[in-house]
Amino acid sequence: MRGISLSPSNNCQPRFQSIPSKQLDKIIITSPIQFRKRHSFRSFSIKNQSQSIQNPASKKPINVPPPLVVVGSANADIYVEIDRLPEEGETISAKNGQTLAGGKGANQAACGAKLSHPTYFVGQVGEDANGKLITEALAGCGVHLDYVNVLKNGAPTGHAVVMLQSNGQNSIIIVGGANMSGWPQSCDYDLEVVRSAGILLLQREIPDSVNIQVAKAARIAGVPVILDAGGMDAPIPRELLNVIDILSPNETELGRLTGMPTNSFEEISEAVIKCHEMDVKQVLVKLGAKGSALFIEGEKPIKQPIISAARVLDTTGAGDTFTAAFAVALVEGKSKEECLKFAAAAASLCVQVKGAIPGMPDRKSVLKLLQSV
DSSP: OOOOOOOTTOSOOTTTOOOOHHHHTTSEEOSSOOOOOSSOOOSSOSSSSOEEEEOTTTOOEEEEOOOEEEEOOOEEEEEEEESSOOOTTOOOOOSEEEEEEEOHHHHHHHHHHHTTOOEEEEEEEESSHHHHHHHHHHHHHTOEEEEEEEEOSSOOOEEEEEEEETTSOEEEEEEOGGGGSSOOSSSOSOOHHHHTOSEEEEEESSOHHHHHHHHHHHHHHTOOEEEEEEEOSSOOOHHHHTTOSEEEOBHHHHHHHHTSOOSSHHHHHHHHHHHHHTTOOEEEEEOGGGOEEEEETTSOOEEEOOOOOSOOSOOTTHHHHHHHHHHHHHHTTOOHHHHHHHHHHHHHHHTTSSSHHHHOOOHHHHHHHHHHO
8 A cells, every 4th residue: 555556658656766865855844834945046037937047068048947836735645446436334345445645736746847847846744654655756756845844743644535436536535634734824934936936836735824825925926826726625715816816626616616506618607707706817617528718807718628538547636737737838838728738638648547646647748649639
């Protein structure tokens, strides 16, 4: 139950890789968390623009894109493969089980890095085997771990039970652990990495108070903020909605947040109008097998159908892959239509492999798929 099983074609191989000693030095052990960086952050511009630097050998400018910064959760996902969900009071046997690195924040950070974009993850793990599992997985994908904090207050690493059915659909139960413990109460810590981002990605598997603090810092610095609505089954605070640029729910989350039906595109459009009334100008809705749609207030919705997968083995990380891939394309200057198509291709590849992080594709695979559609 401890190994991470990956596809041989997958570039992320955390099972056989450990964090380099230099990167281990960057994992801050503290309680409560403080976002403190051990070295200067010279490569990235504070503004949402690429920075031009000189290559000493060629004397030609090199454009270094601002990073994707993900603040969020890290979980050990305990996968159990079943034919069906158990009935109330019923016990059934699983066909297989394994533990993989996951959590919406860690998933999105891994996706960004595997798509060859500089990516930083800000999050917390416990001082335990699951915490090591997650940091090794993220390091193997190329995620910068400068702001990953190992809590020594006894809080365990967050974990989740993923019940994976034979048709690829899943049901998930989350235990917050370190994701919900030990975060600072005030914004007196160093938020340099957030202010230096090209885009900030948030989810709802950490306290809303943390999301509000970092989103406010990003807004002041002119950094776009995308909030994935997945996570807590609770209303999103208006204070948070006021400082994000794009809200990204799926159909179910959109219905829950607005209290409106979302069974058809017309109903989804009406629910989005309610989001606009809450000052959310852009809503990126993930529609599962029906694709996705980006609603920008005052403009016609942009629809993107799914890019069909050859097979569907596991949908667990598809939404996180879609959101992160959209963010990567957006920070790289692609049009909204191109962003949606890039994200659809990444999600299509993700569902063909078991496990969220193992299934996330590299850039070469995404571009190859896009060339074929």
